[in-house]
Amino acid sequence: MNIIVVGSTNMDLVYLVPHIVKAGETLHSTKHELFFGGKGANQAVTAGQLGANVDFVGNVGADDFGEQIIQNLQDKGVNTAAVQRVGMTGQAIIQLADSGENSIVLFPGANFLVTPEQIEENTERIASSDVLLLQLEIPMPAVETAANIASQKNVKIILNPAPAQQISDSLLSKVSILTPNETELAILTGLKTETEEDLFQACSLLLQKGVGAVVVTLGAKGAYYMNHYEHGHVQANKVIAKDTTGAGDAFNGALTVGLCQGNSLKDSILYASTVSAYVVTQMGAQPSIPSSFHVNNI
Template sequence: MNDITILGIFVADLSFSGDKIPVSGETILGDNYNIGPGGKGCNQAIAISRLGGKVNFISKIGDDDYGKLAINSLQKNKIDTKNIIISKKHKTGVAGIHVDKNTGKNAITVVRGAPTSLTKEEIDIKIIKQSKIFLTQLEVPLDVTLYCLKIAKEKNLINILNPAPACELSKDFFKFIDYFTPNETEAEFYTGIKIKDKDDAKESAKKLVNMGIKNVIITLGEKGLFYTNGKEEIYINASKVSAIDTTGAGDAFNGSFSLGLSKGKSIRECLELANRVAGLSTTRLGAGDSMPTLSELH
């Protein structure tokens, strides 16, 4: 039995680094590129495994070259691939990522491919039921995500929803969520509050708690993070690092936060761990490939 089960997608990340992110109609010369594992679920699974955690990853890929990259990447990172569904009818997903090497900021287009066809019937719910924590995002069909959140909650798992990419959710979602982990842009989508500082984050988080969510963590990029459960509040500054690529930082955060919870750490310890891991992930190019190892934390 693995402590954490993740439902999410794998995409092959094609990352291009240059002096700026091109605008519409513009061609620029880059200076580096990387082809590696991506997709929020995959990145989160890699983050957990590299930190010594045991994780189940439920996903769907195509029977193609990028699908082979998926299997090889997961096996290389000691992640069991028996819950990966291989489709003969659909392509493996791909993401095109432009990175500004001077700021680490990015612009991303994701084509999900095979996961868009994932159905409830394809999910092995025994895997979820045997875990402690269920972590998911909004990259697979919403009906499948909600179904799995319900299954997990029936078995008293801790449910973590990383609401990315942000989209309209029915009220049913919120009653099954224990931890809601938007970044500042996603939090604004759900609350209408533009977050420029800690006070804005506090107001946004309070609104989310009032929507029925038990614990809210808003990640604020270089401004750190804000947590509340309606009673306790925690603000932590971002780690001081020289960021070159912020792709996957949120996934590093969610994966390591989940791992901390599975180990019984306090909420502050989990947040501090996740903050540190996310910061380290921005110091190298790529998404899944940028996830830190346990030895790098010492």
């Protein structure tokens, strides 16, 4: 299972609050904590802890946060040889409400300094991987360069289109599996995503654009999936959520591992749902994942 993740790293500054602050409201935080984050890093450490060989391509800052992030990636099974240190480490300012809901403000920092040239320097790493896992917290030209290389080398591409934004048809046509949530799916297609029929129509449009399969994450409602042969709904595992930060990233990392093992799309979604359900019972976006979740133990 050789997975390469091209994406973002952050240090998450988490403030525990009674509820998400409203416009014009001042609210006292009951606790403040630091956690490792960034969509790319979250997905990479999930896959690494689940038994995959993971390379990470991205940037951290030339600061203490950057050093801590590199050490954490290595501790959780991720190869950091392609991580560069430049500028200031990206940060996420997170409000975490008593309900488990969160609100996030991103400072991209070094993540926005990832360039197409940096990606091209890692062509050999991409070419030798089974899957390229992408998100959208680094500049789009870097994302497109990685996808172009993977497509040329016949490497499967999984794209988590978050944060939500428009994506070119050219990039979509190269994607093996697209993993939006409901909001991201609506932005990508311009269609409603409120009912299962809505999801069917929106996913069908993306398949027409060349996407191989779509997996829509629905939070506590589970996931909806569609490819050219089947579609359906997978229920979420019922747990008491402590922190939903990084749940979607854990899902993507685990989904990629499941698919690399040769499991079906549906079985990989079930595995990813199990892993992400555990992650939301822990604090932070990159908790330690017990060995019982290791793909060889499921």
